[in-house]
Amino acid sequence: DSGVTQTPKHLITATGQRVTLRCSPRSGDLSVYWYQQSLDQGLQFLIQYYNGEERAKGNILERFSAQQFPDLHSELNLSSLELGDSALYFCASRRADGNTGELFFGEGSRLTVL
């Protein structure tokens, strides 16, 4: 158990819909990262938050948005869903002490868009 909690574990929805994925980082971790993993694309970095502020953006679509709340949990919002958005979405956290690159990943949220 990494200490990172993601909900829901599985989600099935239709094209055009909107979903929200939730992540609770490990206790004390200030940085939260979101990754998307699909069969043909590997693990793609989407976005990073540190203590409530956006720190870095990767290959995140404009239809996707995220935020980190004062209690440090984070949400990834996916809208106008397309079939190609079907993937595993991972959240990871780390303490961001500057001396380690270790990320702790959650078990992921599997999104299926029909």
Add this chain to the structure above:
Amino acid sequence: LAKTTQPISMDSYEGQEVNITCSHNNIATNDYITWYQQFPSQGPRFIIQGYKTKVTNEVASLFIPADRKSSTLSLPRVSLSDTAVYYCLVGAPQYSTLTFGKGTMLLVSP
């Protein structure tokens, strides 16, 4: 971020030592080398991290030559449960927009 190159796949048998090499020719002075392991439908898990020479922990060793343009993850006496994808990442830890490549799929057979 330094680009990394790893073999797409490797095969081994139980009890053997497995060495997975990662090339990172444009590694920067502040970059560390980190390896992760991922099982199907699970999040990646940290294995080991190093900067130079050799690092060893309870599950693996990491060998880094003096020029740091490559690194080798060594898994001693693999078992079936070591079948997974192994990712090599290079970057400065404090700027962790860590980019995972396609990784190396290790298949361990009986």
